[in-house]
Amino acid sequence: MAVVGDLALMGTKIKLIGKLEKRVFGVPLSTSPRFSFSQTRNLDVSKSRTAVRAVLQVEKIQSSGELKEGSLGFDVVSERELKENGFLGLRKTKLVCTIGPACSSIDELEKLAIAGMNVARLNMCHNSREWHQDVIRKIKKLNQEKGYCVSVMIDTEGNQIQVDLGSSSSVKAEEDSIWYFTTEKFEGSRPFTIQANYEGFSEGVNSGDDIVIDGGMATFEVIEKVGNGLRCKCTDPGLLLPRAKLSFWRDGKLLGRDYDLPTLSTKDWSDIVFGISENIDFIAVSFVKDAEAIMHLRDYLTTTSSKAIKVLAKIESLESLRRLEGIVEASDGIMIARGDLGVEIPLEQIPSVQKDITYVCRQLNKPVIVASQLLESMVEYPTPTRAEVADVSEAVRQYADALMLSGESAIGSYGMKALSVLRTTSTRMEQSCREENRQTLLHQRKLGASLPDQIAEQICNCAVEMADNLGVDAIFVYTRHGKMASLLSRNRPNPPIFAFTNDNSTQMALNLQWGVTPLLTDLSDDMEGNVKKTVELIKAKGMIKKDDAILVVSDIIPISTAQTIFQSIQVMTIT
Numbered sequence: 001m002a003v004v005g006d007l008a009l010m011g012t013k014i015k016l017i018g019k020l021e022k023r024v025f026g027v028p029l030s031t032s033p034r035f036s037f038s039q040t041r042n043l044d045v046s047k048s049r050t051a052v053r054a055v056l057q058v059e060k061i062q063s064s065g066e067l068k069e070g071s072l073g074f075d076v077v078s079e080r081e082l083k084e085n086g087f088l089g090l091r092k093t094k095l096v097c098t099i100g101p102a103c104s105s106i107d108e109l110e111k112l113a114i115a116g117m118n119v120a121r122l123n124m125c126h127n128s129r130e131w132h133q134d135v136i137r138k139i140k141k142l143n144q145e146k147g148y149c150v151s152v153m154i155d156t157e158g159n160q161i162q163v164d165l166g167s168s169s170s171v172k173a174e175e176d177s178i179w180y181f182t183t184e185k186f187e188g189s190r191p192f193t194i195q196a197n198y199e200g201f202s203e204g205v206n207s208g209d210d211i212v213i214d215g216g217m218a219t220f221e222v223i224e225k226v227g228n229g230l231r232c233k234c235t236d237p238g239l240l241l242p243r244a245k246l247s248f249w250r251d252g253k254l255l256g257r258d259y260d261l262p263t264l265s266t267k268d269w270s271d272i273v274f275g276i277s278e279n280i281d282f283i284a285v286s287f288v289k290d291a292e293a294i295m296h297l298r299d300y301l302t303t304t305s306s307k308a309i310k311v312l313a314k315i316e317s318l319e320s321l322r323r324l325e326g327i328v329e330a331s332d333g334i335m336i337a338r339g340d341l342g343v344e345i346p347l348e349q350i351p352s353v354q355k356d357i358t359y360v361c362r363q364l365n366k367p368v369i370v371a372s373q374l375l376e377s378m379v380e381y382p383t384p385t386r387a388e389v390a391d392v393s394e395a396v397r398q399y400a401d402a403l404m405l406s407g408e409s410a411i412g413s414y415g416m417k418a419l420s421v422l423r424t425t426s427t428r429m430e431q432s433c434r435e436e437n438r439q440t441l442l443h444q445r446k447l448g449a450s451l452p453d454q455i456a457e458q459i460c461n462c463a464v465e466m467a468d469n470l471g472v473d474a475i476f477v478y479t480r481h482g483k484m485a486s487l488l489s490r491n492r493p494n495p496p497i498f499a500f501t502n503d504n505s506t507q508m509a510l511n512l513q514w515g516v517t518p519l520l521t522d523l524s525d526d527m528e529g530n531v532k533k534t535v536e537l538i539k540a541k542g543m544i545k546k547d548d549a550i551l552v553v554s555d556i557i558p559i560s561t562a563q564t565i566f567q568s569i570q571v572m573t574i575t
């Protein structure tokens with residue numbers, strides 16, 4: 001049954017035309033995920049233990065003017081973008097900026113917020129605790145006092161085998177020169193001697209193996225083991241920079257060695273405790289090896305009442321690629337950390353790996369950030385290369401949730417310009433994707449019925465299909481924990497998704513989700529009241545006008561009957 005056709009035939013007041021009821025031993029839903037209106041049937045959602053009622057409603061409601069002025073948590077940037085560009089002109093791809101010395105003043109941070117920064121990233125590898133605390137507090141102040149909505153992410157240093165150059169800013173290695181890699185600690189520098197940071201770094205390494213520095217900055221061949229150290233010959237001359245990473249290769253293959261190094265070091269734990277105390281929104285975990293590390297951190301957050309903090313796994317090692325699905329499932333989102341990933345896999349594999357990771361993330365409904373070197377030349381130059389713009393566009397085409405600036409904003413001279421390039425390039429590519437989708441409307445997305453909560457998943461799949469087919473102006477979703485909003489986002493609809501929530505941490509987490517504008521507002525058990533109230537508020541702000549069509553989805557769990565989840569789809573036209 002074609003949803004569009006039916007809706008076109010409908011009058012102005014059609015209520016409860018489809019009803020789906022699930023009992024614990026119902027018949028399978030799988031035969032037709034599309035709702036057949038005007039019949040009641042049972043659904044089997046085998047993993048769900050409680051009885052769930054899903055009601056599909058299609059309604060044309062008259063919005064009444066009886067509601068009082070209240071608060072609608074629009075952040076100043078989305079509000080301005082919406083007023084200037086209209087619903088379809090709202091940017092869908094989220095933007096993450098790494099904060100460093102080039103942008104840490106309150107004025108610079110505000111400029112980034114105005115220019116569209118959704119999430120500020122603090123890399124705990126650099127700078128002092130005090131510096132990070134100062135930046136976090138400035139961001140919170142801007143949010144509170146000036147109405148921005150910028151989430152804060154800390155990115156752990158992680159445990160990696162790397163060099164310690166002491167006070168040197170770089171070390172040059174000439175062809176055929178002989179070097180000694182050691183774990184012995186010494187002050188200053190010794191000629192032809194490199195300190196490695198981990199005692200066991202030479203375990204399992206044989207003479208004849210290669211040590212590759214930072215994915216190819218220089219290469220050494222191991223001549224012999226001397227105690228815990230390695231005597232080596234430089235076979236490919238180059239430069240060693242501070243914290244340069246070491247990888248070991250044999251016969252052209254990376255030695256995948258499971259070091260005893262835990263994913264989270266003592267310093268990482270102390271940074272996490274600090275982050276919790278500063279009320280951060282995301283922790284990005286570097287060099288994740290398996291799902292256990294992520295689950296361990298999530299357990300810790302639960303026991304410290306910090307469950308609201310979202311844990312992102314950074315994919316930047318061979319191990320993480322091998323265990324990708326488990327890691328994606330265990331985490332709240334993923335960062336494709338192409339910088340370090342390019343050290344472990346050949347560069348030509350990065351584009352296809354990026355495509356595969358973004359696909360897995362969408363299937364499993366986890367937001368994904370594409371990070372590193374997107375506009376690297378802009379660290380020094382005021383314009384990007386054409387190739388960089390193409391790289392950004394490709395990530396947008398792959399429907400990544402977010403794009404990230406690193407050195408471009410942290411230390412670059414043109415951070416604001418770089419952010420503006422991300423913004424304009426993504427808006428342009430999003431428009432082009434929408435036009436493409438319109439032509440292939442019926443064949444576009446094939447998202448499976450794959451998630452544990454099949455009812456919510458199917459409602460959102462159908463809601464987006466309806467929203468696109470009907471060409472509604474916006475999707476409104478009422479959500480406490482953000483699940484329905486993320487399931488809608490997963491379908492990458494043409495209209496923007498406004499997610500109304502009464503939970504501040506849900507609002508901050510949704511900042512990373514493609515196409516979602518999170519709004520903090522009061523929600524009651526009375527869905528009709530919630531809808532009317534928010535519509536009136538938005539109308540009063542001049543953001544919607546007569547004849548605009550809005551698709552409304554809700555998954556509010558009434559507190560009074562905690563066992564029943566009420567999920568609905570409504571379509572309304574503003575009168």
Ligand SMILES: Nc1ncnc2c1ncn2[C@@H]1O[C@H](COP(=O)(O)OP(=O)(O)OP(=O)(O)O)[C@@H](O)[C@H]1O
Nearest residue numbers: 098099100101123125126127339340406407410411
């Ligand atoms: N808080 C900071 N203070 C000083 N410099 C910074 C800071 N954050 C980033 N930088 C600089 O910006 C550059 C790029 O930052 P980014 O965090 O992306 O790099 P990275 O260290 O390679 O990341 P990672 O270690 O997570 O792989 C860094 O090499 C560093 O020089």
Ligand SMILES: CC(=O)C(=O)O
Nearest residue numbers: 337338339340371372
């Ligand atoms: C972001 C990061 O950690 C990387 O690209 O390696």
Ligand SMILES: [K+]
Nearest residue numbers: 155156157286
């Ligand atoms: K890091």
Ligand SMILES: [Mg+2]
Nearest residue numbers: 316337339340
């Ligand atoms: Mg990295």
